[in-house]
Amino acid sequence: MRCDYACGSFDHLQARRKFMGSLASGATLGGLGVLTRPLSAEQLKRKQKHVLVFNMAGGLSQLESWDPKPSTATGGPFRAIPTSVPGIHISELLPKTAEQMHHLALVRSINTQENDHGKGSFMMQTGRAQMPGVSYPKIGAVAAKALSDNQNSLPGHIQITPGGGGNRGNDSAYLGPKYSSVVLGNGNPPKNSQRPESLSEEADQRRNELRRRMNDLFANRRRTAMTDAYTASYEQALDLMHRREVFDVTKESKKDQDRYGSHDFGRHCLLARRLLERGITFVQVTHSNYDTHNENFNFHLEQLGEFDGPFATLVSDLASSGLLENTLIVVLSEFGRTPNINQYFGRDHWGKAWSVCLGGANIQSGAVWGATNAQGTEVSENEVDHGHLFHTYLQAVGVDTTESFDIDGRPMPIADPASEPIKDLLS
Template identity: 65%
Template sequence: MKRNYACRSNEHEIARRGFLGTMLGTAGVVGGLGAFTNRSIATELERKQKRVVVFNMAGGISQLETWDPKPGTDTGGPFRAIPTSVPGVHISELLPKTAKLMHHLALVRSINIKENDHGKGRYAMWTGRRQTPAQEFPQIGAVMAKSLGADKNALPGHIRVSSSTGGRSNDSAYLGPAFASISIASGKPPANSARPEGMTEKQDILRNDFRRSADERFSLRRRSAQTDAYAQSYEQAQQLMANRDVFDITKESPKDHERYGKHELGQHSLLARRLLENGVTFVQVTHSNYDTHNENFNFHLEQVGEFDKAYSALVEDLVVRGMLDSTLIIVMSEFGRTPRINQYYGRDHWGTAWSICLGGAGIQRGAVIGSTNENGTAVKDREVDHGNLFHTYLQAVGVDSLGSFSIGGQDIPVADPSHAPIEELLA
């Protein structure tokens, strides 16, 4: 669906270069050359490997049309609240399928990040810290990929499923390019991952053997982190070429395509499941653009319906396949939307009192943390922010959020040490 509801920020238009071209040209590497498995269902050992999937509701989804409805108030809008599978907990009627799964999930209804700017809000929610010119911090995907051992896998450990044609981001900061995200285009194998036409498998093997030999000789004299990254990027590309089928959702059943929805989000979510099953540590799926300064209700009616179908299908599959206990699933934005409805039937930016949904891994099932007042204009109890959430995400998958990364001989805290996890949200 292509409509113009947004504030027309340049942040909504990000160009991406070709996938492998970017990998090789910038020596952006996803480390690790471990053996790859394409089994569709994880073994018991693999089920214990922690993974994370984030639904990025880009632009700022409305908490009032999703997780914290206020029907019958001057801010509530036209939609009803419906009961969920957790007694006493209600969410928007736009989420009927998700409502039946709330006993697997949890809500945080008391977020105040004190930011109403897209860029600053996104930075806070994805890094757990305020944006400052003094230091760039890695985003949650890079931190998870590093902390959960993604460099031991053949496939990239930090993948964004998007509509664009691929590329590597700079979201790993001081953790380096090995843990930066790679963007995979809609339900297709990575671009340029097929062997060149006319080249036989034997020729390809000989060519790569020669490259490895040359790299090893060069490394004896001038080895550095940059040369290691360059060499590993080629190895990663070769692994991807050997395992292109992992990204091909046409191999999934027609029934699954229908369950997830044949719209873009449904197909991206189905690919996310496929990636998680095959050992990818962190997957981001983006649904946009929720920046509804105009016609907020019409937009959410359609978009949240798409989300409800795709998201509920993924949660159900993680439960049935025994993966939810090892997979953290997060639904978040850079902020929420104003309780006040503007003259264009829209809602504006609102970082003061809003909500997210999460579940799986070490999250307490059925929990509801905090609340807002009657019309949603302020947090009523248990106020938390981006720093608390970041700590909680890490703790939920067994990462010590109070630990540090050793970078160039310097210890840098994994998460903002001035914050702490939401203990009552952890199982």
């Protein structure tokens, strides 16, 4: 997906690979990496853990969402409303989310000091600052590697994007393409995952049998870990094609489709629920676009008006089904927006004092971490950054972030060793 930012940045462009082809190569490389010390049962507990990220592309305004400052010079026209947690108020643009606040928590003291879309996104998605020549895996790839069941033929890292497309992301760095995101452009099933109509089922079976025989012949003489991985990846892809309906949101009940709404974001949220219920480890839903240099208030009214209902419905559903106990929810952006309201009724980029919302898994429900000053211009309590958040997300789903991945014998820390989680947010 290409995200059109108001300021003309073209970040987030991801390298494209054909889904089926990349799935094959992914198994080859990704399968080689394991933790230096395998995660213990205690670390991951017994139940499958999940991570659900909402990426508010462009930079959600903290003042119009999680940290309102009504009736101040920076507050803008929207008011604050009470939530289901006494004492916590959020913007009136999120009335349904407010009713779910007892399942959620807020971090209101983020200072990433980064106002660039690409760099901010990198920091929030990898937990590290971007440096030339250094690549780190995004949270989805890390979660998929650390938490996914290797026997599951479904991909562990899914991104649901608002636009078209549907290939594979280039976001797993040294973890290998097995953990790269499978992008469901506009919530559509993975590309090339449907047998072409021109190919009969019988013919498809025959060609797969031929492939297996040739693989066996080759393996008899030259079997390596790499050829095994290739073979496994094709079988995984075939299995995925048989389970394609996992990605088909129209299989959900009419009642649920109505509850989530017929617009794209509602459909994407329902698809996210479907994927989580079927064992996908990591799902990211992107909602666009919050880069509101112009008419910030009209556009947040529009965008959060669309976000609020489906998001709150999803939180409520996950809580009702019990899945929220094992699912971390994060609503993040690359940065917040300026307290100052510019001459176009807009707000600009602001990494100095902003917020994220999170909840589920081992996050303390109804908690608020940190604060900003009266006009939201600076963090006034318990300042944190992307590093703290990255540790917190992963520890909330049982990953020991002081561990490292073993990449071809080289230990690669799961999270920035110089940082640590927000322990008070973890239950």
